[in-house]
Amino acid sequence: xxIAILGGTGSIGEGFALRWATKHDILLCSRSADxxxxxxxxxxxxxxxxxxxxxxxxxxxxEAGIRDADVIVLSVPYEGVVPLLERLGPYFKxxxxxxxxxxxxxxxxxxxxxxxxxxxxxxxxxxxxxxxKVVSAYHNISAKKLANLDLVLDYxxxxxxxxGDAKKIVMELTEEIKNLRPLDGGDLGCSYMIESLTPFLIxxxxxxxxxxxxxxxx
Amino acid sequence: xxIAILGGTGSIGEGFALRWATKHDILLCSRSADxxxxxxxxxxxxxxxxxxxxxxxxxxxxEAGIRDADVIVLSVPYEGVVPLLERLGPYFKxxxxxxxxxxxxxxxxxxxxxxxxxxxxxxxxxxxxxxxKVVSAYHNISAKKLANLDLVLDYxxxxxxxxGDAKKIVMELTEEIKNLRPLDGGDLGCSYMIESLTPFLIxxxxxxxxxxxxxxxx
Numbered sequence: 279x280x281i282a283i284l285g286g287t288g289s290i291g292e293g294f295a296l297r298w299a300t301k302h303d304i305l306l307c308s309r310s311a312d313x314x315x316x317x318x319x320x321x322x323x324x325x326x327x328x329x330x331x332x333x334x335x336x337x338x339x340x341e342a343g344i345r346d347a348d349v350i351v352l353s354v355p356y357e358g359v360v361p362l363l364e365r366l367g368p369y370f371k372x373x374x375x376x377x378x379x380x381x382x383x384x385x386x387x388x389x390x391x392x393x394x395x396x397x398x399x400x401x402x403x404x405x406x407x408x409x410x411k412v413v414s415a416y417h418n419i420s421a422k423k424l425a426n427l428d429l430v431l432d433y434x435x436x437x438x439x440x441x442g443d444a445k446k447i448v449m450e451l452t453e454e455i456k457n458l459r460p461l462d463g464g465d466l467g468c469s470y471m472i473e474s475l476t477p478f479l480i481x482x483x484x485x486x487x488x489x490x491x492x493x494x495x496x
Numbered sequence: 497x498x499i500a501i502l503g504g505t506g507s508i509g510e511g512f513a514l515r516w517a518t519k520h521d522i523l524l525c526s527r528s529a530d531x532x533x534x535x536x537x538x539x540x541x542x543x544x545x546x547x548x549x550x551x552x553x554x555x556x557x558x559e560a561g562i563r564d565a566d567v568i569v570l571s572v573p574y575e576g577v578v579p580l581l582e583r584l585g586p587y588f589k590x591x592x593x594x595x596x597x598x599x600x601x602x603x604x605x606x607x608x609x610x611x612x613x614x615x616x617x618x619x620x621x622x623x624x625x626x627x628x629k630v631v632s633a634y635h636n637i638s639a640k641k642l643a644n645l646d647l648v649l650d651y652x653x654x655x656x657x658x659x660g661d662a663k664k665i666v667m668e669l670t671e672e673i674k675n676l677r678p679l680d681g682g683d684l685g686c687s688y689m690i691e692s693l694t695p696f697l698i699x700x701x702x703x704x705x706x707x708x709x710x711x712x713x714x
Contacts, residue, residue: 436700462704463700468699471696481686482713488713493711493712495697495712496709
């Protein structure tokens, strides 16, 4: 499967590239193809140094990545996602788009600030062509832990989406990351609940002197 | 410490009575003192049968329980809580009130339906005398698991409240239940987040064929 990672050169994008490169072709996307190529080489080295197989991590522009991918991971900050997707709209066809986007603002603590649609996932769905299948997932996975290939991630991933087949593919991708358990969180309208967990978890971490919190439902 | 449990004869109230009776005086409250006395005797037997100490579980009316207690556990359904507390208002002084109350409605799935104050905890605070210290906690603990004294509950309890001392006491009460970890969830204004987790957890359980889900942040 070809997986494009928008925001692939930073933060959580790195972790997905490293984790999925053993089974999938990763298109690491950035505004700058050069910057993407540098990160792609670096990530490839990290995977190979662990003695793991690497199907290939290729750096490319956002446009090329979106055009060629089956699955597009949207690991970019909420600020700027609307103009970015409006600009890149013509390159989308019927791919699966996984939104990790969380609209939030920081005062002393973090606050969930959904757009009028109710969640970032619904807003993103409204921007993209109707043939694109938006799935909401991975908001509450620590970027640091995901990028550490020595760590087993004993967490739950709640997945929301309107397209059953797309949701199933994202569930399978989740199971490929050791010990992550995918859970069906309902349709895309339920995404506000998993998005709003992110500022909640960050606040919990700050208040209780913890860090990189994930969540497990048992 | 004297702990009154409103809604003590049903559901989650039973679990708290059983768990805390080993160290505290439990006032099991009901509209009917007779019914409360029957449950109190039953629960006392359950604690003693496990070879545990039992400080005393006494059945009483809501009025008597509230008047005599240091801590009042509000384990009653949202429907009816407003008229109940308005009626019982004169019996409150400066106790700690722990709200487990979650306003939600069920269609196919459950939906969080907070009052205009933003959460049940804030609405309850507005009804009770200002000297009462409302703390919001235990919304996401399974009644069935809590009442099973053989079970170690490996869960997190997020606690919200405006009064630091009251929150500390509820944190200590939480730690007395083996493996429950209290986490500071912020002031009472943050309670909507932990209240809304309850319908979310119930929906997750329904959709994924799980049951009695609790939550752990790691």
